[in-house]
Amino acid sequence: MKDWKKVKLGTLLTESKVLSEKPSTDKRLRVKLNVLGVEKRPVTKDKKGATKYYTRKAGQFVYGKQNLHKGAFGIVPDELDGFESSLDIPAFDIDKSCYPEWIFYFFKKGDFYLKLETLAKGVGSKRIHPKQIFELDIFLPSKEEQRKVLDEIEKTEASNQELVLEIESQEEYLTKLRQSILQDAVQGKLTKEWRVQNPTVEPASELLKKIKAEKEQLVKEKKIKKEKPLPKITKDEIPFGIPESWEWCRMGSTGNAMTSPFVDGPFGSSINTKRDYIESGVPVLRMMNVKPYRFKDDSMKYISEEKYQSFLRHNVIAGDILFSKVGAGIGEACIVPDTFTYGMLSTTGISRFRVGEIIVNEYLCHFINGHIALFKSLAKSSAQPFLNMTQIKSVLIPLPPLKEQKAIVQKVNQILANCDALEQEIKASKTNAEKLMQSVLSELLGEENNVLVNKPTTNKELKKPSREIKYNSKTLLMDLVKLLKENGKLHAEDLWKMSKFPNDIDAFYAELKKQIEEENAIKEVANEKGYLELA
Incomplete structure (x- = not known):
């Protein structure tokens, strides 16, 4: 590993932009979160608009711009060759000097993808753009060395998967056990002895x-x-x-x-x-x-x-x-x-x-x-x-009878408490299995120690000298929705300075994203870049 050269990811990836000649809703792909791979997207009606779709090839690396840091990345499988996605799911041809899987494990090892959230930028829906990941450093040994490491990883993953399947079967068994306990409880099986000991209870x-x-x-x-x-x-x-x-x-x-x-x-x-x-x-x-x-x-x-x-x-x-x-x-x-x-x-x-x-x-x-x-x-x-x-x-x-109900509840709660303790042990086993796999990946692939720095968005991208500045101290430290109610549309920078997060732009963007995507309370002003208003 010490002899491995370090290169920029951009030297290995070339964004593919082959425009689809006949876009089809039946041939769309999507990237699942939590590193669960690439799959066919369920058929939906296309919204009216000028969205362009691009043809993707098997073996290309793809990721979701909005969710790369949530594990939305993978390699296009053979069965999805020729499928399509928009530029929100960019695809990349990989240089002949590198296996596609090498890129995949680069993002997966040590949950490195989670750290990439610091690179996400934009108003409302924050995205990670190709130019940003192109700047990441990656080790690049010879293809022969890559193959040896990848074979070792695949063997370890196979063993780890067997362990995970065993843990999942335990989880399934525990669910059935809980159901069985509750069934026995409402059929009187758990309190059979109790009824013998309490024969005079009012029916x-x-x-x-x-x-x-x-x-x-x-x-x-x-x-x-x-x-x-x-x-x-x-x-x-x-x-x-x-x-x-x-x-x-x-x-x-x-x-x-x-x-x-x-x-x-x-x-x-x-x-x-x-x-x-x-x-x-x-x-x-x-x-x-x-x-x-x-x-x-x-x-x-x-x-x-x-x-x-x-x-x-x-x-x-x-x-x-x-x-x-x-x-x-x-x-x-x-x-x-x-x-x-x-x-x-x-x-x-x-x-x-x-x-x-x-x-x-x-x-x-x-x-x-x-x-x-x-x-x-x-x-x-x-x-x-x-x-x-x-x-x-x-x-x-x-x-x-009322007294027996109380006896049933006491017994069920005791048994379910034991089930809860068992569940915690199963979860711990699952966590340990995941940590073990991550440890193996880090050991085999090395650590490039990438420094993730997002370029400031408050100067060139947010600040427009010609715009009307509405920032004032009277409305400082307010809720985003309240600010827009009182002031009408605001530029993102003004909204940030007047909000509860004037010294924490990450917290500001997190709250803004929530209000736009989850609460549907705020939206970007059409044709006015950087401005926001109530939805």
């Missing part, structure tokens, strides 16, 4: 009778409205046998009679994501906050107390069950933790369920997560599958 049938009588009394006193009766349970519906002290009931009959047990988020555009979200205030819960068994409290959005008051029907408190009913997460449920004060649902994509006196919230949550496949099978098929409230309320639940 669930008596509890249902009391709740029914209480509801009828509340209706009579006009404290609650009379509900539409749920369908009667037939023998054909019952999926499995349950202990004698248990009863079958429908999910819709287990809620709190004094509140609305099932509530969806507000429909449509009742909450304006651009106008109503603020930096702090009343939490707004979204689908991304709901994960099986756990409430995910990061990426929280907020609205004002005044706005919240107009959505009180959709409120959420500690102890409520949140249930996903749209898209890939259908059937996933979690309990809002005790640390949560109050908030509201954001959309109809999640429902809130507030339990009554006949059921423990953790028992119901375990039942839901143990029957995700059931809820998915009930979902109506469309562009995005969904469940309606009638379907959810009609789902059958095996109802144990």
Whole structure:
């Protein structure tokens, strides 16, 4: 390795710009994130515009300008020879002195691609351009030496892949184990001995009778409205046998009679994501906050107390069950933790369920997560599958006596805690396997010690002497959206200086990218380079 010469990457790569004569949406390629390779892009309708597409050849190196630092790079495989991409996915012919795989592992070793984020530049959508990677140093031994190293890497990767497959099979087994535990729990198998030790516990049938009588009394006193009766349970519906002290009931009959047990988020555009979200205030819960068994409290959005008051029907408190009913997460449920004060649902994509006196919230949550496949099978098929409230309320639940529910929850939680510990061990094994592979790559390929320096964008690219400068100290350190509301369109440099990040341009660009690409709150002004306005 000491004798290997070091060259600029640009001496090995030549950007290919062979214009496609007959562009076809059926022959587009894309580069997957996390170094997962190049694949055919799903067929989509072309947007109207002047986008040009270029023919790509097998063996070319390609990368995504916006996502190179996220692992979007690879070698065009033989089966995608002749496919196309725009200049946002540039392709490069590789010099005869270098194997394509040598370029690929150059970016992969030591997760070097992650460090390239510092090179990304631009307003809003930051990109890494070919000229920037051309300046990177790369070791270039003889092709014979390259082949020896690549053969060694391939052997190590094959062994590593076997290890990864074994770890993934363990993950799959653990998922099935969790499902099996929850199935056993709601069939009474986990508390068989408990029932022998507690023969005098009041059966669930008596509890249902009391709740029914209480509801009828509340209706009579006009404290609650009379509900539409749920369908009667037939023998054909019952999926499995349950202990004698248990009863079958429908999910819709287990809620709190004094509140609305099932509530969806507000429909449509009742909450304006651009106008109503603020930096702090009343939490707004979204689908991304709901994960099986756990409430995910990061990426929280907020609205004002005044706005919240107009959505009180959709409120959420500690102890409520949140249930996903749209898209890939259908059937996933979690309990809002005790640390949560109050908030509201954001959309109809999640429902809130507030339990009554006949059921423990953790028992119901375990039942839901143990029957995700059931809820998915009930979902109506469309562009995005969904469940309606009638379907959810009609789902059958095996109802144990209240004391037994608590015993079940205690036992399930203990077993799931062991599963969680096992999951952490599996994740650690996976991380170690990845580190081992990276260590081998670094050892075999060497380290060029590239110094990644992005040229300043605040002078030539952002600063235009002839433009009107709107920067003023009265609006210093403000939210980007608020700045544009008060000042109208602004040049990127002014927006940066007036923002909360006057001394951190990377943080500014990160927030700007989020507002443009995720929140759709800000956009670039058409035909005015460098200027931004509200979307």
